[in-house]
Amino acid sequence: MWLNSVVSLLPLAILALALPSKDCEHQVKEAVVPPRGWTIFGPAPPDHIIKLRIALPQSNFRALEEQLYAISDPYHERYGAHLTKEEVEELVAPHPESVDSVTDWLSSHGIGEGDISRSPAGDWLTIKVPVSVVETMLDTKYHIWKHTASGEYIVRTTSYSLPKNLLEHVDLIQPTTMFGTFRKLKSTIHSVTAADSQIQSQHSPPIVDLATGVTVDASCNTTITITCLKEIYNAVNYTPSAHVGNSVGITGYLGEFANRADLQTFYADQVPAAAAANSTFNFISVAGGLDPQDPDDAGGEANLDVQFAFGLSFPVPSTFYSTAGSPPFIPDSGTPTDTNEPYTDWLDFILSHPNPPLAISTSYGDDEQTVPESFARRACAGFAQLGARGVSLTASSGDGGVGDGDPDPATQECLTNDGQNRTQFIPGFPASCPFITAVGGTVFFPERAVSFSGGGFSNYFARPAYQDEAVKGFLKALPKGTYSGLFNPNGRGIPDVAAQSDFFRVFIGGKPFSIGGTSASSPTFIGFVALLNDGRLKKGLPSLGFLNPLLYSKAVSGFNDITTGHNPGCGTEGFNATKGWDAVTGLGTPDFGKLLKLVT
Numbered sequence: 001m002w003l004n005s006v007v008s009l010l011p012l013a014i015l016a017l018a019l020p021s022k023d024c025e026h027q028v029k030e031a032v033v034p035p036r037g038w039t040i041f042g043p044a045p046p047d048h049i050i051k052l053r054i055a056l057p058q059s060n061f062r063a064l065e066e067q068l069y070a071i072s073d074p075y076h077e078r079y080g081a082h083l084t085k086e087e088v089e090e091l092v093a094p095h096p097e098s099v100d101s102v103t104d105w106l107s108s109h110g111i112g113e114g115d116i117s118r119s120p121a122g123d124w125l126t127i128k129v130p131v132s133v134v135e136t137m138l139d140t141k142y143h144i145w146k147h148t149a150s151g152e153y154i155v156r157t158t159s160y161s162l163p164k165n166l167l168e169h170v171d172l173i174q175p176t177t178m179f180g181t182f183r184k185l186k187s188t189i190h191s192v193t194a195a196d197s198q199i200q201s202q203h204s205p206p207i208v209d210l211a212t213g214v215t216v217d218a219s220c221n222t223t224i225t226i227t228c229l230k231e232i233y234n235a236v237n238y239t240p241s242a243h244v245g246n247s248v249g250i251t252g253y254l255g256e257f258a259n260r261a262d263l264q265t266f267y268a269d270q271v272p273a274a275a276a277a278n279s280t281f282n283f284i285s286v287a288g289g290l291d292p293q294d295p296d297d298a299g300g301e302a303n304l305d306v307q308f309a310f311g312l313s314f315p316v317p318s319t320f321y322s323t324a325g326s327p328p329f330i331p332d333s334g335t336p337t338d339t340n341e342p343y344t345d346w347l348d349f350i351l352s353h354p355n356p357p358l359a360i361s362t363s364y365g366d367d368e369q370t371v372p373e374s375f376a377r378r379a380c381a382g383f384a385q386l387g388a389r390g391v392s393l394t395a396s397s398g399d400g401g402v403g404d405g406d407p408d409p410a411t412q413e414c415l416t417n418d419g420q421n422r423t424q425f426i427p428g429f430p431a432s433c434p435f436i437t438a439v440g441g442t443v444f445f446p447e448r449a450v451s452f453s454g455g456g457f458s459n460y461f462a463r464p465a466y467q468d469e470a471v472k473g474f475l476k477a478l479p480k481g482t483y484s485g486l487f488n489p490n491g492r493g494i495p496d497v498a499a500q501s502d503f504f505r506v507f508i509g510g511k512p513f514s515i516g517g518t519s520a521s522s523p524t525f526i527g528f529v530a531l532l533n534d535g536r537l538k539k540g541l542p543s544l545g546f547l548n549p550l551l552y553s554k555a556v557s558g559f560n561d562i563t564t565g566h567n568p569g570c571g572t573e574g575f576n577a578t579k580g581w582d583a584v585t586g587l588g589t590p591d592f593g594k595l596l597k598l599v600t
């Protein structure tokens with residue numbers, strides 16, 4: 001499905017030379033049915049400035065993908081031979097013919113080289129132009145759309161066109177048809193409740209899992225701390241180093257800010273060595289992302305993520321990325337406002353960075369169907385580029401079980417957005433991207449699947465080879481006809497793995513809270529990935545990079561298979577956690593001790 005082999009571009013090159021783009025007839029590039037919940041509020045102001053992103057086809061993406069799979073396969077001779085930034089950029093660079101055609105087209109609309117900002121590989125172009133100009137360029141009409149339930153306004157269109165000769169030279173242009181915006185980019189927190197100032201001292205004896213012999217404090221059944229996670233996942237007494245070139249990162253969106261004073265309070269509560277060292281994270285602002293440190297600005301999601309990912313991996317150098325969301329569009333203010341899309345600002349930034357963190361967790365996602373497929377594919381291709389450079393990426397699988405987890409009563413759950421309103425299981429993105437490790441949720445000890453654990457199958461991405469056997473085994477064991485028509489049995493299966501996801505003891509604004517959600521699972525898993533990288537770097541081995549091919553092959557025996565619980569949604573009981581991979585907890589939860597032996 002990945003677009004544009006070099007071969008397919010050749011005849012077009014001739015076409016492009018024959019016709020100056022401005023005179024060429026337009027043809028529809030992409031059209032969508034307006035998603036449920038959005039209605040037209042009025043015409044878009046002609047002087048409203050749009051930050052328009054144009055994606056040129058990555059002419060050699062297939063080669064990048066092949067190399068990525070080779071260097072991520074633990075049985076391949078090139079395992080761990082990560083690519084450099086320059087090598088990756090060469091592989092995703094657009095064909096010169098695409099660059100020239102698009103540049104000529106922009107120039108015919110008065111947009112010169114000085115107005116264009118290009119990504120390092122040249123595969124993304126960004127321009128700032130008024131609505132009136134974009135409407136001519138794309139032969140379309142923008143409107144102000146209102147989201148009925150939230151009252152949010154955005155400027156979008158439902159269809160756009162390009163001169164025929166440009167169709168093959170452009171993958172996508174946004175913002176046009178993308179209605180999944182910042183309101184919908186949900187953090188995957190399921191619940192937040194105030195917690196006791198002290199962890200309830202338990203006089204009960206430790207809990208022993210009779211199957212594995214693992215022993216865990218009794219308090220861990222109701223309150224998850226760093227110590228609990230190290231006990232449950234067999235990492236007690238492992239000491240990582242701050243000096244072997246390791247690193248770990250957390251992304252923040254939606255105005256979620258990580259508070260440094262809260263991190264100190266958390267460390268005093270749970271990681272005394274980090275408290276004694278006043279350990280903190282590097283802060284990086286992406287596209288103007290802020291870093292307010294007032295206790296009132298502390299974000300539950302951001303604090304959960306940094307406290308657990310960095311608490312587990314201390315003293316590994318850590319970074320928090322705050323990516324700005326666009327300010328909401330206010331239709332009667334008359335002020336032209338920028339609009340941008342989730343993920344792309346962060347991907348632009350991180351891909352142009354010479355040394356991104358080796359393990360990065362994201363706890364934000366959206367219903368896959370609200371992200372246009374063309375956009376999801378390009379963002380996913382960006383994640384593949386990071387994987388090729390040796391970066392491991394995890395994302396929460398979502399908090400709606402097999403459904404969309406939308407708490408908004410005005411939108412009906414689990415209906416397709418294609419105008420037909422069919423009932424369907426709704427997977428999440430970016431968890432559905434095959435180059436991300438999707439992390440589902442468990443609860444209690446001994447562990448079982450948590451009911452809200454996001455799981456299911458992508459409608460955009462086909463099942464990747466690395467999980468073919470595991471997922472087929474799961475599908476084969478389903479009773480015949482199970483949920484027929486509700487999910488795509490050939491889609492990428494979600495999640496890949498799981499980790500604890502409820503009762504996390506987090507400090508926000510100086511006070512302890514108990515937080516639940518797969519928002520907790522992803523930073524937990526990345527913490528253990530950082531520890532595994534520590535083990536490898538100490539031995540002079542490269543970082544783990546893109547994890548999935550390893551997880552489904554050599555590393556399978558390093559997981560605790562979760563076989564109880566299920567993830568109801570869309571009026572069904574959802575899927576069951578079963579022996580082997582399942583669409584609730586994936587391969588299971590990490591046994592750090594075993595995984596360390598397998599990867600070092």
Ligand SMILES: *[C@@H]1O[C@H](CO)[C@@H](O)[C@H](O)[C@H]1NC(C)=O
Pocket residue numbers: 207221444445446
């Ligand atoms: C852990 O909590 C669950 C739910 O409250 C309970 O069913 C289970 O018995 C508890 N386990 C132990 C060992 O206390």
Ligand SMILES: *[C@@H]1O[C@H](CO)[C@@H](O)[C@H](O)[C@H]1NC(C)=O
Pocket residue numbers: 276277278
């Ligand atoms: C940590 O910070 C405190 C308060 O600012 C200071 O007194 C202490 O010396 C610092 N400790 C280290 C190890 O830097």
Ligand SMILES: *[C@@H]1O[C@H](CO)[C@@H](O)[C@H](O)[C@H]1NC(C)=O
Pocket residue numbers: 036419420421
């Ligand atoms: C789908 O739902 C929308 C809004 O609820 C409605 O306007 C539309 O007619 C429905 N379409 C079909 C095919 O039922």
Ligand SMILES: *[C@@H]1O[C@H](CO)[C@@H](O)[C@H](O)[C@H]1NC(C)=O
Pocket residue numbers: 478479482574575576
């Ligand atoms: C889940 O397990 C229950 C109990 O064994 C069974 O009745 C049900 O059919 C299973 N559901 C699926 C989707 O496999």
